[in-house]
Amino acid sequence: MRILLIEDDEQLCFSTAYQLKNHGFLVDTCMDGEDALSYFKQNIYDLILLDRMLPHIDGITLLKRLREKNNTTPVIILTALGELDDKIIGLDAGADDYMVKPFAIEELLARIRSINRRPRQWKETDVLTYHNLTYSPTTNVLKGPLGTCTLSNKEGALMEFFLHNSTQILPRETLLTKVWGPYADIEDGNLDNYIHFIRRRLKSVSTTITIKTLRGIGYQLEALE
Structure with missing residues (x-):
């Protein structure tokens, strides 16, 4: 699980992050509300720990902006x-939960475990649709105007992530982290290969959706209509 910890108390931020890392979590830290927005855009986190009183943008405002997206x-x-x-x-x-400082790390860990047991809403979606393209994560079946095809597990994971972020530019690092994991032993070129495979699949079902390359940045779904 990858966690974003947003806390402006430097000592508390570092000590909490240290303890979470000791329990096997991947933790990124941020101590400023405005900086937190750039972390949100990466869309790579499984959980956010959010302080309410932050410099520049308070926690409640940040949370509302996150949910508005x-x-x-x-x-x-x-x-x-x-x-x-x-x-x-x-x-x-x-x-999803609310804890008052000071708190025991054991209680925070228990609340994280509780949230982790909950089914994520987007995982319950049986079919994802974008323009004239549909994809079923359950069966790995991609369907367009003139046909269907079955994706491999990695192709399916990439396709699902693209469809859940259909209006977003997805950096290469984000795609590698979400699909292969942060420490996966994978060459950077393998991502390009899988993007190539998915483009062929999209073409085979005659959809107007393709994957646009943004040089030096990453990829984005594009509707050619």
Whole structure:
């Protein structure tokens, strides 16, 4: 599991990250609300730990912006604001859980495990649709106007991630991390090979959807209509 920890207390940020890493989590840290927006755009996190009181952009505003983008990444708010009204504001803004500082790392780990047991909403979607293309993650079947084909597991994982982020530019590192994992032993050129395979699959079902290359950046779904 890859976690984004957004906390402006440097000592608390580093100590929490250290303990989470010791329990096997991958952790990125951020101590500024404005900087957090760039981390959100990467869309590579399985969980966000979010402080409410941050420089430049507060945590509640960040959370609302995340949910406005239809990003369903689970969020646990970690804050010193522990009144009932504070908790209601956080949960109504889109948080999945709310913890008041100071907290024991054991409780945080238990809450992370609880969230990790919940089925992610997007994984429950049986068929994904974008323009005249549909894809079923359950059966790995891709369907266009004039045919269907079955994707391999890696092709399917890439296709699913593209469709869940159909309007986003996806950096190469993001695709490698989400599909192969952060420490996978894979050559960078393998991603290009799989993109080539998927383009052939898209062409075979006569869809107007293709994958656009953005030199030096990554890839994006494109509708040729």
